[in-house]
Amino acid sequence: MISFLRHAFVDSWLGRVIAGLLFLAFVGWGVGDVLSNMGSERADVVAHVGPNTITTDAFMGAVQSEMPQVARQMGLADASQIPVATRREAARQVLQRLVMQSEVALSADRHGLIVPDDVLRDEVFGLRDFKGPDGRFDRKLFDTRLRQIGMTEGRLLDLVRTDIASRALMEPIRNSARAPETMVRRAFDFDAQTRTLDLVRIAIGDQSAPTPDPAQQRRFYDNHPWLFQTPEYRHARIVVLSPETIARSMEVPEEELHRLYDAQQAKYHLPETRTVQIVTAPDEASARTVAAQWQAGATWAQVQAAAKGSASVQMDGVRAASIPSPALSKLVFAAPVDSLQGPTQTDTGWVVFKVTQVLPPHDTDFAAARQELHDQIAQARAGEQVGVRVQQLQDAIAGGGLDRIPDTLGASATGGTLDAQGRTQSGDAAPIPASGEARLAILARIFSQAKGANPTLVQGPDQTWYAVSVDSVTPGQIQAFSAISDQAAAAWQDEARRHAANVQATDLYLAAKTKGGVALSAPAAQVVHSPPLVRGRQTTGVPDSLAQLAFRIGAIGQSVMVEEPDGFYVATLTAITRPDPSTQPMQVGRIRTGLSQSIAEDIEMSYAMALQNDVKPKTNMSAVQSVLSSVTGPDGAEGTVR
Incomplete structure (x- = not known):
């Protein structure tokens, strides 16, 4: 909208x-x-x-x-x-x-x-x-x-x-x-719904592969030339102007550093923080069921999966003042580590919780914080200076290319040979004075700009301006078979392992469709019972592609198969949970506000x-x-x- x-x-x-x-x-x-x-x-x-x-x-x-x-x-x-x-x-x-x-x-x-x-x-x-x-x-x-x-x-x-x-x-x-409540409820049902899978991973690395004969190696080499081509290398000179490059050369008066340090007392004088896992149940009986399972040795993921109709959350490094309920905050900060607490009734419901980590109060003195304080002020001011210095850098490039950049601009210059992934010929990351999207933009410019073309100052992401000059281009070449026969053999075996894993996963998928699920078609030791999957959230052990597919499966008992770089996954949908909105008022409020x-x-x-x-x-x-x-x-x- x-x-x-x-x-x-x-x-x-x-x-x-x-x-x-x-x-x-x-x-x-x-x-x-x-x-x-x-x-x-x-x-x-x-x-x-x-x-x-x-x-x-x-x-x-x-x-x-x-x-x-x-x-x-x-x-x-x-x-x-x-x-x-x-x-x-x-x-x-x-x-x-x-x-x-x-x-x-x-x-x-x-x-x-x-x-x-x-x-x-x-x-x-x-x-x-x-x-x-x-x-x-x-x-x-x-x-x-x-x-x-x-x-x-x-x-x-x-x-x-x-x-x-x-x-x-x-x-x-x-x-x-204001959004109608019917719309809020439907959106909540969509957003809060969780799904659970039984899944089996067929790892490529677990498959065996024979040793190919010379004819098989040669045929694989001929059919997959792109696997045996050296990357294209370019020698480029680069000049980058950004808040980061300007900040490195900035001086900040000592009194300003002290003022900022005093203004950020909460950051440099940390109170005790705790990591806590909390389940909030709607009634005492449900809370006691959760506590009993947890006490019996269930993992946090298993507790979450079993706590249907309850809200579960892990708060990492939380301060006492950050816990919404004062009563719950008092309980959490009085509890010993790794000791199950509750059920206890609070203003948020019946809670069962366990503190898993306690970090004591920590003070950072001015000397230890000085560099960080300098960087905060310098980077804030550097952003203001970018615009003023861009024209000066543009004039310098127009007058002398990339070889006559004044030191006073705060620009950073470098040069060397690299490939399209930003690696040097030794395999190390090239020292480009930019990171993230800006680094990717500079690499793209290097490998799209013609050799010898005049450098042009270009605006990139995050207030980054850069210019490149490509001095030489070394095209990628297909390596001689005699030089990489061992590499061809290893690649042939990798392909053979992937094929074997594909065949094994396909057989399991077909069996799961016939028998009603992977739990009835694979050895119990291979079957993993996933925690509840939530839309848009990553779950350890479940690939994103499979987690997304789980919410498109039409019915419980339906099986699917997906391919990932490390292997194949066969999974069966085992449960669809639709929480009661009354148990998650904060999420309902967030949805109502967004709509x-x-x-x-x-x-x-x-x-x-x-x-x-x-x-x-x-x-x-x-x-x-x-x-x-x-x-x-x-x-x-x-x-x-x-």
């Missing part, structure tokens, strides 16, 4: 400008400072919304902010790889969002919504990007941020006032929405569409097409979005 407020306000000036994305106003397609001209009348207007206008600069800046997110959602390395049609559609949606923002603000003004000065002041003082390390509003930081985006204090206050009035108009619409929020979002969108019919915004198609051409290239040709 569409979230109007999320797009209309979180992605508005408040989210785009204030919440860590200031740098986007200074980089991109050469449009200059997007925000410095806000509020001034320009000839390049893409839309009129009543008396208000949306300029091409504002539209361009919003599209520029959107494209990297679209690329990440599509799994692409950078925005330049987004297909033309997708870019144009994303740009149109951005324009629609800007129009909706303006329509809501205009409606708030027409309804006479007035924002008092004290409310305006509290809103500005509450914005985290204007707060210093002590968590309080910092006037100097406020002035610095405004200078960075070329905005006057008066203009910012006008924007904040408009945003508050718009929210005052929309929030009552959102807060009035109500979704309904509110739909109502908000309907209201926004009604506003559009009333205001009837006018679009300047020539200006829109001009921006779209910048996004996709003239006449729909491929363009570059950076």
